[in-house]
Amino acid sequence: xxxxxxxxxxxxxxxxxxxxxxxxxxxLGGPVDILVAGHNAKGVAAAAAKLAGASKVLLADDAxxxxxxxxxxxxxxxxxxxxxxxxxxxxxVSGKNFMPRVAAALDVxxxxxxxxxxxxxxxxxxxxxxxxxxxxxxxxxxxxxxxxRATAFKAAEASGAAPIETIGAAANPGVSQFxxxxxxxxxxxxxxGARVVVSGGRGMQSGENFQMLExxxxxxxxxxxxxxxxxxxxxxxxxxxxxxxGKVVAPELYIAVGISGAIQHLAGMKDSKVIVAINKDExxxxxxxxxxxxxxxxxxAVPELDDELKSKGY
Amino acid sequence: MKVLVPIKRVVDYNVKIRVKADQSGVDLANVKMSMxxxxxxxxxxxxxxxxxxxxxxxxxxSIGPKETQExxxxxxxxxxxxxxxxxxxxxxxxxxxxxxxxxxxxxEGPQLIILGKQAIDDDCNQTGQMLAQLLGWAQGTFASxxxxxxxxxxVTREVDGGLQTVSLALPAIVTTDLRLNEPRYASLPNIxxxxxxxxDEKTPQDYGVDAAPRLKxxxxxxxxxxxxxxKVKTVQELVEKLKNEAGVI
Ligand SMILES: Cc1cc2nc3c(=O)[nH]c(=O)nc-3n(C[C@H](O)[C@H](O)[C@H](O)COP(=O)(O)OP(=O)(O)OC[C@H]3O[C@@H](n4cnc5c(N)ncnc54)[C@H](O)[C@@H]3O)c2cc1C
Ligand SMILES: Nc1ncnc2c1ncn2[C@@H]1O[C@H](COP(=O)(O)O)[C@@H](O)[C@H]1O
Numbered sequence: 001x002x003x004x005x006x007x008x009x010x011x012x013x014x015x016x017x018x019x020x021x022x023x024x025x026x027x028l029g030g031p032v033d034i035l036v037a038g039h040n041a042k043g044v045a046a047a048a049a050k051l052a053g054a055s056k057v058l059l060a061d062d063a064x065x066x067x068x069x070x071x072x073x074x075x076x077x078x079x080x081x082x083x084x085x086x087x088x089x090x091x092x093v094s095g096k097n098f099m100p101r102v103a104a105a106l107d108v109x110x111x112x113x114x115x116x117x118x119x120x121x122x123x124x125x126x127x128x129x130x131x132x133x134x135x136x137x138x139x140x141x142x143x144x145x146x147x148x149r150a151t152a153f154k155a156a157e158a159s160g161a162a163p164i165e166t167i168g169a170a171a172n173p174g175v176s177q178f179x180x181x182x183x184x185x186x187x188x189x190x191x192x193g194a195r196v197v198v199s200g201g202r203g204m205q206s207g208e209n210f211q212m213l214e215x216x217x218x219x220x221x222x223x224x225x226x227x228x229x230x231x232x233x234x235x236x237x238x239x240x241x242x243x244x245x246g247k248v249v250a251p252e253l254y255i256a257v258g259i260s261g262a263i264q265h266l267a268g269m270k271d272s273k274v275i276v277a278i279n280k281d282e283x284x285x286x287x288x289x290x291x292x293x294x295x296x297x298x299x300x301a302v303p304e305l306d307d308e309l310k311s312k313g314y
Numbered sequence: 315m316k317v318l319v320p321i322k323r324v325v326d327y328n329v330k331i332r333v334k335a336d337q338s339g340v341d342l343a344n345v346k347m348s349m350x351x352x353x354x355x356x357x358x359x360x361x362x363x364x365x366x367x368x369x370x371x372x373x374x375x376s377i378g379p380k381e382t383q384e385x386x387x388x389x390x391x392x393x394x395x396x397x398x399x400x401x402x403x404x405x406x407x408x409x410x411x412x413x414x415x416x417x418x419x420x421x422e423g424p425q426l427i428i429l430g431k432q433a434i435d436d437d438c439n440q441t442g443q444m445l446a447q448l449l450g451w452a453q454g455t456f457a458s459x460x461x462x463x464x465x466x467x468x469v470t471r472e473v474d475g476g477l478q479t480v481s482l483a484l485p486a487i488v489t490t491d492l493r494l495n496e497p498r499y500a501s502l503p504n505i506x507x508x509x510x511x512x513x514d515e516k517t518p519q520d521y522g523v524d525a526a527p528r529l530k531x532x533x534x535x536x537x538x539x540x541x542x543x544x545k546v547k548t549v550q551e552l553v554e555k556l557k558n559e560a561g562v563i
Contacts, residue, residue, distance in 0.1 A: 067478070069480065070443060070446075070453055070455070071446075071452055071453070074447060092474060093456065093472075093473045093474045094473070094474070096439050096443075096455075097443065097453075097455050097456075098443070099443075100408070100439075100440035100441075100442075100443035100444045100447070101443050101444065101446060101447035101453075102447075103409065103440070103444065104409060104412060104443070104444035104445075104447040104448050105447050107409075108409070108528065109407050109408070109409050109527075109528040109529050110408070110409075110438070110440050110444075111529065112437065112438050112439060112440060113437065122532065125437075126437065126537065127340075127435065127436055127437050127534070128325070128331045128340060128434070128435060128437070129434065129437065130537055131330065131331050131333075131537065132331065132333050132340055132534050132535070132536070132537065133534065133535050133536070133537050134531060134533075134534050135531070135532040135533045135534070135535070136529040136530065136531055136532065137529065137530040137532055138528075138529060139528060139529075139530070142528070173450070173452075175450075175451065175452035175482065175483045175486075176452035176453070176454075176480050176481065176482050176483070177480065177481045177482075178478070178479075178480055178481075179468065179479040179480055179481050180478075180479050181473070181476060181477065181478040181479065182476050182477045183475040183476035183477075184475060184476045192474070196562070196563070220563060228492065231493070232492070232493065237476060238458065238472045238476075238477070238491075238493060239472070239473070239474060239475050239476055244434065244437070245352075245431070245432060245434075245491075245492060247474075252562045253556065253560075253562040253563065263330065264327070270540060273562065274556070274560045274562045275540075275543075276552065276556070282545075287542075287545075288540075288542060289540045290543050291543035291544070291560065292543055292544060292545075292546050292552055292555055292556070292560075293543060293544070293545045293546065294545070294546050294547075294548075294549065294552055295545065296549075301549055304549040305549045305552070305553070308549050308550055308553045309553060309563075312553060312557070314563070
């Protein structure tokens with residue numbers, strides 16, 4: 001019943017999603033090995049080895065894994081798969097990219113975006129933008145290939161000390177090459193793991209106006225997110241998008257400003273603990289999911305919110 | 315070069331679906347169906363490649379019940395040259411879809427297959443990647459830009475934290491993200507013309523694929539509902555409640 005968990009990382013730091021996916025992997029019932037495939041990623045392997053519940057860390061350190069291209073990742077994972085009966089990864093952009101290749105190579109169905117492990121072979125996952133929950137059972141004797149929605153699981157603690165085993169690289173299919181990347185730099189916490197998220201929508205009207213939200217975000221040590229409309233209009237970069245087809249977040253506090261609350265947006269944030277909506281239209285559907293709704297013009301309310309937080313010492 | 319565009323018929327994105335009372339699935343009776351939005355973007359991209367003289371033929375492919383004809387006609391009206399309908403139940407799993415598409419790819423010999431990144435009904439986000447693996451091809455998923463040049467595809471991808479560009483040997487798989495393009499509406503003359511374009515009918519057996527599902531759906535249920543909250547009158551009241559009532563700041 002051994003499980004192979006694929007670590008998410010950027011070669012320097014291990015992402016929190018790995019610790020959360022580990023909890024899901026552990027719920028399957030067998031020993032969990034963590035695969036760190038990267039380049040100059042020793043530090044990541046060391047961090048993974050500390051996660052409570054990991055029995056072993058496999059480190060494949062090679063230039064071909066520097067950007068975790070799907071073709072090379074799948075080739076490596078498939079080579080290791082023989083010893084495991086479940087392969088698990090966070091349902092991040094990276095996991096979504098390579099895991100279905102692994103499933104196809106193993107000739108099994110993949111279960112995407114697992115939000116609960118109901119039994120070792122039974123999983124629940126959202127469909128139709130989270131408007132329905134589907135419970136599926138993997139056939140007996142079949143390997144399981146799962147991607148896990150990290151926000152649905154508690155992070156494993158960093159109290160362990162698993163051994164690290166270095167493994168060689170697998171054959172490189174050689175059909176794809178990394179060219180370049182443009183990553184947005186930010187001092188703010190990452191959207192996916194932030195405790196507080198402040199998001200803006202079309203109502204923000206421009207990219208400059210997002211500075212108002214950034215000021216509030218900085219006071220609350222929050223990440224900044226957006227609706228698709230705000231991204232499409234070019235106010236903010238694509239990786240700010242929260243929703244069915246963007247990022248899924250579940251912070252302690254989600255503040256939606258000038259966002260109407262389309263189902264595709266709600267799919268990405270309705271599991272937040274507390275939701276605040278600021279919108280001038282009292283009929284906006286976002287108010288149906290908001291714990292605290294403020295019907296107001298955001299150009300007045302957001303600067304006021306900034307002042308009020310400042311006066312309270314935030 | 316030939317471009318294949320797999321398109322799926324799904325519940326229209328504006329419809330708020332309902333879960334059946336017996337938890338056997340989602341109620342699809344009399345619900346508006348449309349082409350998966352990501353697949354419209356795929357069709358548009360293929361047509362643009364043809365308009366640029368890069369593609370020579372665009373073939374729209376769908377696996378689904380008889381009514382899926384309509385979805386293929388929509389793609390033909392947008393500008394695809396011909397269609398292939400593989401008749402099968404509506405809920406064929408991504409692995410079987412990928413196997414059927416692999417069979418079609420072998421028969422048709424395309425240089426590029428453009429799929430949507432995700433079907434908005436099953437939200438699986440699997441088929442393109444599975445197809446790439448089955449064919450042994452490279453993949454550029456979640457694409458926001460595609461450039462075909464010198465026998466390669468350069469694909470810019472929407473990733474966590476920004477954009478990544480990869481170079482793929484052809485033939486290759488691309489899956490579309492929302493910002494790749496804005497799909498056109500079909501004009502009336504093109505809708506008329508599309509009626510004469512050919513649609514081949516096939517079955518999964520023609521490609522030696524058993525389309526029976528692997529996963530057993532035990533139940534489909536309503537998600538946990540959020541309780542409606544309260545309206546606050548002022549920003550001061552909001553901050554006070556967040557601090558003292560909710561305790562989240
Ligand atoms: C396939 C597909 C996938 C999608 N995926 C996503 C996704 O992942 N994430 C996502 O967010 N969307 C997604 N969408 C888009 C979604 O359907 C909505 O179009 C989008 O979420 C709307 O964004 P919005 O709320 O910012 O804009 P609008 O719906 O235009 O709402 C703007 C709101 O701002 C309010 N407002 C305007 N001015 C002010 C002011 N001065 N003060 C206060 N309030 C003001 C208005 O009252 C209104 O409620 C997807 C759509 C499709 C078809
Ligand atoms: N039944 C189908 N017929 C044709 N294409 C499909 C079908 N199912 C999935 N696809 C393609 O695969 C993409 C991803 O679907 P999925 O993996 O189900 O999220 C879709 O956007 C389509 O391009």
